Amino acid sequence: MELGTRKAVAQLLVMQPALSASGQKGCGSKGRSGKSSCGSAAGQGDLSPEIWEKVKNHPCYSEEAHHHYARMHVAVAPACNIQCNYCNRKYDCSNESRPGVVSERLTPEQAARKVLAVASNIPQMTVLGIAGPGDPLANPEKTFKTFELVTQTAPDIKLCLSTNGLMLPEYVDRIQALNIDHVTITINMIDPEVGAKIYPWIYYNRKKYEGVDAARILSKRQLLGLEMLTERGILCKVNSVMIPGINNHHLAEVNKAVKSRGAFLHNIMPLISAPEHGTVFGLNGTRGPTAQELKALQDSCEGEMNMMRHCRQCRADAVGLLGEDRSNEFTTEKVMEMDVHYDLELRQAYQEDVEKQRAAVVAARNEELKTLAGNESDITVMIAVATKGGGRINQHFGHAKEFQVYEVSTSGAKFVGHRRVDNYCQGGFGEEECLETVIRAINDCAAVFISRIGNCPREGLLKAGIEPVDRFALEYFEQSALTYFREYLERVRSGEIEHKQRGDADIRQGALITT
Numbered sequence: 001m002e003l004g005t006r007k008a009v010a011q012l013l014v015m016q017p018a019l020s021a022s023g024q025k026g027c028g029s030k031g032r033s034g035k036s037s038c039g040s041a042a043g044q045g046d047l048s049p050e051i052w053e054k055v056k057n058h059p060c061y062s063e064e065a066h067h068h069y070a071r072m073h074v075a076v077a078p079a080c081n082i083q084c085n086y087c088n089r090k091y092d093c094s095n096e097s098r099p100g101v102v103s104e105r106l107t108p109e110q111a112a113r114k115v116l117a118v119a120s121n122i123p124q125m126t127v128l129g130i131a132g133p134g135d136p137l138a139n140p141e142k143t144f145k146t147f148e149l150v151t152q153t154a155p156d157i158k159l160c161l162s163t164n165g166l167m168l169p170e171y172v173d174r175i176q177a178l179n180i181d182h183v184t185i186t187i188n189m190i191d192p193e194v195g196a197k198i199y200p201w202i203y204y205n206r207k208k209y210e211g212v213d214a215a216r217i218l219s220k221r222q223l224l225g226l227e228m229l230t231e232r233g234i235l236c237k238v239n240s241v242m243i244p245g246i247n248n249h250h251l252a253e254v255n256k257a258v259k260s261r262g263a264f265l266h267n268i269m270p271l272i273s274a275p276e277h278g279t280v281f282g283l284n285g286t287r288g289p290t291a292q293e294l295k296a297l298q299d300s301c302e303g304e305m306n307m308m309r310h311c312r313q314c315r316a317d318a319v320g321l322l323g324e325d326r327s328n329e330f331t332t333e334k335v336m337e338m339d340v341h342y343d344l345e346l347r348q349a350y351q352e353d354v355e356k357q358r359a360a361v362v363a364a365r366n367e368e369l370k371t372l373a374g375n376e377s378d379i380t381v382m383i384a385v386a387t388k389g390g391g392r393i394n395q396h397f398g399h400a401k402e403f404q405v406y407e408v409s410t411s412g413a414k415f416v417g418h419r420r421v422d423n424y425c426q427g428g429f430g431e432e433e434c435l436e437t438v439i440r441a442i443n444d445c446a447a448v449f450i451s452r453i454g455n456c457p458r459e460g461l462l463k464a465g466i467e468p469v470d471r472f473a474l475e476y477f478e479q480s481a482l483t484y485f486r487e488y489l490e491r492v493r494s495g496e497i498e499h500k501q502r503g504d505a506d507i508r509q510g511a512l513i514t515t
């Protein structure tokens with residue numbers, strides 16, 4: 001690496017809080033691989049080199065990558081050809097995060113400039129996704145034009161598409177020709193009777209279909225599109241929204257159907273539903289699942305195929321690591337004024353540095369795992385972590401807008417999901433009400449790892465039976481979780497503490513506040 005590039009990389013590392021251990025800041029629906037390790041944190045595992053190349057820096061297709069790499073969406077696709085009962089695209093709030101919601105709609109040219117602007121400023125942004133705010137394939141010209149422009153100007157960026165699948169069979173050849181290597185299809189049912197409760201209508205071949213007829217056509221087209229893509233070696237992820245009382249028992253069947261058609265990853269996401277969203281499910285009181293309901297379904301499907309558990313149900317204009325949203329830094333007005341300098345060499349050098357840090361995280365975890373060898377125990381413990389990325393415990397309790405949750409056992413630390421919260425520290429003061437919601441969100445955890453915490457929240461957490469742990473501040477969290485767990489087992493064996501299975505936790509509806 002040349003000296004100038006080295007200096008620039010060092011400067012960028014300082015600018016990216018996720019990669020700097022001390023980087024503290026002040027107070028959509030949106031090849032046949034079989035079972036492999038992609039959805040886990042195990043790195044390449046048993047993936048072929050070809051598949052690994054495709055997923056290694058894709059934050060959605062690799063759980064491990066999502067701690068280090070970012071994605072961005074461009075909202076070029078306003079129209080939709082179906083109606084889902086959990087979607088209301090009229091709703092637009094910059095404090096709201098769920099698929100379909102967006103602040104600005106872009107032309108392909110504006111979108112391509114935005115991609116360059118983000119790529120220049122966030123060198124770990126490796127993936128461009130088009131996920132709405134409607135359906136990308138109901139807006140094919142805008143979608144494909146955007147991908148074409150980006151391929152010409154930023155060739156190292158992976159292209160990713162998320163669709164409801166209705167028009168997918170028509171566009172498989174075009175997707176392949178453009179080297180779009182990652183396609184997500186939202187499949188919530190394979191039984192039209194179930195589908196009729198989720199989709200009131202679809203618009204297909206210039207005709208409106210309703211109820212069971214609509215769901216039958218949609219399902220057929222989704223499964224056909226999936227088969228056509230996987231036959232061409234395009235990596236497919238299936239997103240399914242878990243809707244208690246409607247498809248929660250049916251999703252295991254969906255899981256089998258998509259696995260048999262070559263889907264690489266299955267992402268079962270909780271329904272986001274609140275009356276203020278103005279959706280059918282929000283207004284008729286259909287609730288989302290609890291944390292343990294979601295985990296139980298994901299666990300039951302995991303024997304069948306890779307499960308994604310780190311989805312943040314992003315906005316159609318999201319920018320940044322999955323747990324953050326930097327879209328406010330890249331509004332059209334700001335992007336037009338930015339000095340955009342896309343430097344491929346600098347981006348590659350930066351990503352080489354990311355890979356070194358990533359390897360260090362894995363090595364530290366594997367070393368610690370060895371210390372658990374010979375420990376036989378059925379005990380599992382859930383641990384919440386406050387992190388800004390980079391695999392480290394690098395966030396104050398009061399600043400956390402989400403906690404990442406790991407299930408730790410003698411076989412290792414497994415990521416089981418994230419929990420959104422309102423940050424406890426508001427304008428320099430702790431909010432008691434927020435503490436209650438944080439406790440409910442991580443109620444299934446025995447401990448919460450943070451870089452720092454004040455006395456009031458510390459006492460509140462202890463009272464709720466959750467141990468606040470700040471002694472691993474700035475350390476790697478997987479390694480720290482294993483150390484904590486080994487000591488936990490020793491404390492249980494010595495009689496110092498009694499192991500208790502903890503209760504269920506809330507999944508927060510919506511709100512990831514933009515930074």
Ligand code: CLF
Pocket residue numbers: 028029030059060071072073099127128129130131160161162182184237267310311312313314322
């Ligand atoms: Fe975007 Fe989707 Fe591509 Fe990822 S999101 S188009 S696959 S780059 Fe990822 Fe966001 Fe979940 Fe989607 S966290 S909503 S799964």
Ligand code: SF4
Pocket residue numbers: 028029030080081082083084086087088089099100132133134135164
């Ligand atoms: Fe909304 Fe259409 Fe996406 Fe359904 S497919 S969530 S209706 S944008």
